[in-house]
Amino acid sequence: GLLVTTCGLLRHRPGGGGAYWVDSQQKRYVPVKGDHVIGIVTAKAGDVFRLDVGGSEPASLSYLAFEGATKRNRPNVQVGDLIYGQFVVANKDMEPEMVCIDSSGKSSGMGIIGQDGFLFKVSLGLIRKLLAPKCEIIQELSQLYPFELVIGMNGRIWVKAKTVQQTLIIVNILEACEYMTAEQRKQALAKLSGN
Amino acid sequence: FMQRGLDSQTKKQLEEEEKKIINEEHWYLDVPDLKEKESCIIEERSFLRCEDLVYGRMSFKGFNPEVEKLMIQMNSKCKEEEIEEDGKMEADVSDEEMARRYETLVGTIGKKFLRKRDQRVLKDDDEDEDDEVEEGNSNTRPSKRAKKMFLKPQD
Secondary structure, three states: OOOOOOOOEEEEEOOOOOEEEEEOOOOOOOOOOOOEEEEEEEEEEOOEEEEEOOOOOOEEEEOOOOOOOOOOOOOOOOOOOEEEEEEEEOOOOOOOEEEOOOOOOOOOOOEEEOOOOEEEEOOHHHHHHHHOOOOHHHHHHHOOOOEEEEEOOOOEEEEEEOOHHHHHHHHHHHHHOOOOOHHHHHHHHHHHHHO | OOOOOOOHHHHHHHHHHHHHHHHHHOOOOOOOOOOOOOOOOOOOOOHHHHOOOOOOEEEEOOOOHHHHHHHHHHHHHHOHHHHHHHOOOOOOOOHHHHHHHHHHHHHHHHHHOOOHHHHHHHHHHHHHHHHHHHHOOOOOOOOOOOOOOOOOOOO
16 A cells, blocks of 8 residues: 655656646755765765765765766876765665666766855755656746756755856845746846846 | 484474464564554655756856866756757758668668578569560569479489
8 A cells, every 4th residue: 555655746657558646845965766866075085086966975986977987097086076976875774875886887967066155955846847758947047148057956056157256146045036026037037138 | 302203293282382482482462453544645855846046067158168068968957848849950961862772771781680591582573673674574473482392303
């Protein structure tokens, strides 16, 4: 039998055998296999990096799990770096493990996230909203000015724009999006583009 | 415990006794086998499968061209129809030229691997065709030259 353990909206997707899930709101992330997340390097332990992903345990990332990495050719990762990778092992019995390459051996955008930029945390519900196909927030923001965005499923977002001020504006909008309605958001953005 | 000259009968008896002892010691379930219920429910922990989530790395207005290329690549994996509509990539060499080149290529490399006899046949064919064209012979030769048969020497 099925037991309900979280509260939220029950959603249904009819395609491909059908899927039901509970759309709940939470801030704490639980590592799940296959999820792309942003991790912060906290320690180097021999051949393995320890990453903080916001879960109950630090995740481990082997230095060979980067594209083009060999024993001689080590990736240049320092403590405090940001890494975008996916979970390859993530269950409640074992320490989660991450890699920065996909199944075909290509990095496909994963790896060390570059210099500058701003990392902040939001709730998981907002992340899912932002990652939905044709998200209005993202579309509206993209009209403002050029910027770069990395969204991790663990609630972390990294933003980088040309100036510090622009970066902070984007950060504030994304954080506030959680509690603003669509109209309020459009008003705020109109003010900004007017400026 | 190897004992010489043990009769085969006594041997069998001994083996059977051993087996009995072992079998009695083995535990076995006295319960009838339960039918395995196939559960039609698969548990999925990640939201990725439920909702069609887009790739997490994005760049706008050309801030990071590599990431923008990635965005197109990743998102097009989900929607393959759009790729087909956009059309094929421009090729440096047109399809017709490619076909022509390939045709000749196959011929030349094929010749390389023919045996000597077949090579001579090919050569003669070419020469015959040339002759026909030049001299306008009305002799009709078979298009495929048969294998050269052994000719009896005339007396």
